Amino acid sequence: MSKSATWHPASWKVCPIQQDPGWPNQAELEEVVGQLKTLPPLVFAGEASRLKNLLAQVADGKAFVLQAGDCSESFAELSADMIRDKLKVILQMAVILTYGAGVPVIKIGRIAGQFAKPRSSATEKVGGVEMPSFRGHMVNDDIPVPSQRIPDPKRMMSAYHHSASTLNLLRAFTKGGFADLSKVHMWNQEFVAASAEGRRYDAIAEEIDRALRFMKACGVDLSEGAPIHQVDLFTSHEALLLDYEEAMTRVDSISGMYFDCSAHMLWIGERTRQPDGAHVEFLAGVQNPIGLKLGPSADPAEVMHMCDLLDPNFEPGRLTLIARMGVNKVTSVLPQLIKAVQESGHRVVWECDPMHGNTFTAEGGRKTRHFDDVLGEIRGFFAVHRQMGTWPGGVHVELTGDDVTECLGGAEDILEEQLPLRYTTTCDPRLNAKQSIDLAFRVAELLRG
Numbered sequence: 001m002s003k004s005a006t007w008h009p010a011s012w013k014v015c016p017i018q019q020d021p022g023w024p025n026q027a028e029l030e031e032v033v034g035q036l037k038t039l040p041p042l043v044f045a046g047e048a049s050r051l052k053n054l055l056a057q058v059a060d061g062k063a064f065v066l067q068a069g070d071c072s073e074s075f076a077e078l079s080a081d082m083i084r085d086k087l088k089v090i091l092q093m094a095v096i097l098t099y100g101a102g103v104p105v106i107k108i109g110r111i112a113g114q115f116a117k118p119r120s121s122a123t124e125k126v127g128g129v130e131m132p133s134f135r136g137h138m139v140n141d142d143i144p145v146p147s148q149r150i151p152d153p154k155r156m157m158s159a160y161h162h163s164a165s166t167l168n169l170l171r172a173f174t175k176g177g178f179a180d181l182s183k184v185h186m187w188n189q190e191f192v193a194a195s196a197e198g199r200r201y202d203a204i205a206e207e208i209d210r211a212l213r214f215m216k217a218c219g220v221d222l223s224e225g226a227p228i229h230q231v232d233l234f235t236s237h238e239a240l241l242l243d244y245e246e247a248m249t250r251v252d253s254i255s256g257m258y259f260d261c262s263a264h265m266l267w268i269g270e271r272t273r274q275p276d277g278a279h280v281e282f283l284a285g286v287q288n289p290i291g292l293k294l295g296p297s298a299d300p301a302e303v304m305h306m307c308d309l310l311d312p313n314f315e316p317g318r319l320t321l322i323a324r325m326g327v328n329k330v331t332s333v334l335p336q337l338i339k340a341v342q343e344s345g346h347r348v349v350w351e352c353d354p355m356h357g358n359t360f361t362a363e364g365g366r367k368t369r370h371f372d373d374v375l376g377e378i379r380g381f382f383a384v385h386r387q388m389g390t391w392p393g394g395v396h397v398e399l400t401g402d403d404v405t406e407c408l409g410g411a412e413d414i415l416e417e418q419l420p421l422r423y424t425t426t427c428d429p430r431l432n433a434k435q436s437i438d439l440a441f442r443v444a445e446l447l448r449g
C-alpha cells in the first residue's frame, strides 16, 4: 500500500527506528512534545513550497544549490556574531558561484535547527571512561562527563528557542539590508580579506560594484523593491528526532496538507535511510522538499524504491539526492544510481556532499578531512554528470565563518600538527572561511567548464 493512504504525523511510531536517543523518562518526553505542539511554526508552508519550486528549476538544470553550514550547531555558540559570520561566508560563496558561473544559486543553510546528530557508536570512551556518545545539543551535552550525556527531552524545547532566535536574526540580516548586493565588500571578513582568496573575492566584489553603478547610470531601476536588496536563505537540518519533527508538523491552512514547520527542507541521513524505517515513513508524508543522503553502499534498486516512497507524485524539486561517496568511490558508484533514477522518471536534484565520505582520524586523534579530497569528490561528481548528460545540481558542505583549523590543506595548507590550534567543532570538521571561498571559486570553474 502506498504510504499516503495510511500516513499520519505519528505513523512512524510503529516502524523500526535507528538512532533513537533512548529518552530515559517517557512522561517528561510527552510533556515537552505537548508543549512544542502548541508553539508557533518556525517556517511557513508557503516558504517550503517556494523552495520546492526553486529546486524544481535545479532538477531542470537551470539553477544550482548551495547547502551549507555547521555539522552540529551549538547552544553554547549562539551569538549574533557567529550567525552573521556564517551568513557572510554563505553569501560570499553564493556570489562567487552566481557571478562566476552565471546561474541562479539557491541558498540553503544547515542552520536554525541542525542540533541532532546520528552516531556510528552509541557509546564512546573519553580518558578511559565509557559514556553515551554526544548526539547533538538537542539531546545531550558534548562535555565528556557521563551525567551530561544522559538524553534530556527539555533540550528539544531549547532547540526550538535557539532555532527561533537564529531564524529571527537571519530574516533580519537577509531582508533588512545586510545581504544587499551593494554591501558585497562588507561580507569579506578582515582575516579573509588579507588572503589570496579574499583578494580574489574582492576583485569580483569590485566588478559587481561597477556593474551596479553602470546599471544605475543606464537608468535601470535599483530602488527599494529591486531584488538585489534582499536574499532568500532557506533553512534545513537532518530530521533525526522524530518526536520533535512530529510536534512541529502542522496542516497548512491553504493546501490542507501536512508540512514539517521546523525548517524549509529536511533530510534523511545515511544511517536512517531504511526503506521500512521510521525516518523514511515520517518524511514520506510531509510536503516539504526533502533530501536523502546516499553513501557508497547505496544500490540502484534500493535508490529507485526510495524515490517511489519519497516522491510518489513525481514532483520535480521534491527530492534531493545527496551523494556522499568519498573521493575514491564517487566515479564508480554514482553512474549506476543516476542511470536508475533517470529510468525511474523521478526528476530529482543531485547534490554532492564531499565531506562525509572523506573523514578520517589524524594522528593526534582528531577527526579531519583534506581539502584535496573534498575538491576531488566534487570533481568526480561533476565528471560523472557531464559524462551522463545530467545536471550536477549542487554542493552540500560543512563550514563555519570562523578561522578554525579543522580540515587539512587548502591555500594555507593546514597541516596535521596545526589541527589543535583552533579546533572548535562539537562534531565533524568544518571548512573555515578561506577554504570555503577557495572551494566556491573551484566549483564556479567546474560549473563554467
Ligand code: PEP
Binding pocket: 071, 118, 238, 268, 269, 270, 271, 293, 324, 356, 428
Ligand atoms: C551530516 O550531514 O552531518 C551527517 C551525519 O551525514 P551522513 O548522514 O551523510 O553521514
Ligand code: CO
Binding pocket: 071, 072, 356, 398, 427, 428
Ligand atoms: Co557532519
